[in-house]
Amino acid sequence: MNNIAEGFDSQSNIEFIRFLRYSRRSTSEVQNCLYIALDQTYITEQTLDKIYQQANKTRQIIDGLIRYLRKQKRA
Helix, strand or coil, rough: CCCHHHHCCCCCHHHHHHHHHHHHHHHHHHHHHHHHHHCCCCCHHHHHHHHHHHHHHHHHHHHHHHHHHHHHHHC
16 A cells, blocks of 8 residues: 555656555565465464455556556556
8 A cells, every 4th residue: 555655646647657656566575475374373374365356356456557558647
C-alpha cells in the first residue's frame, strides 16, 4: 500500500506504474512469507490458501490499474 501511495503522489503515470510494479512484486513476497509461516506452523494451510488467493486478487487489480495507466499515457 505504501508503494501505491508513493507512486500516486508522484503525479506521473510513468512513476506511478513503476511503483505499482514494486507493489505487484510485494504480493509475491507476501506469498513467499506465507510458506515460511506455514513451515514454522504459525498459520494453517487453510489460512495460507485464503491469504494466498487474496494476494492473487490484489495482483490482478494492480495489473488492471497498470493497463489502464498505460492506455492513458498513449491517449
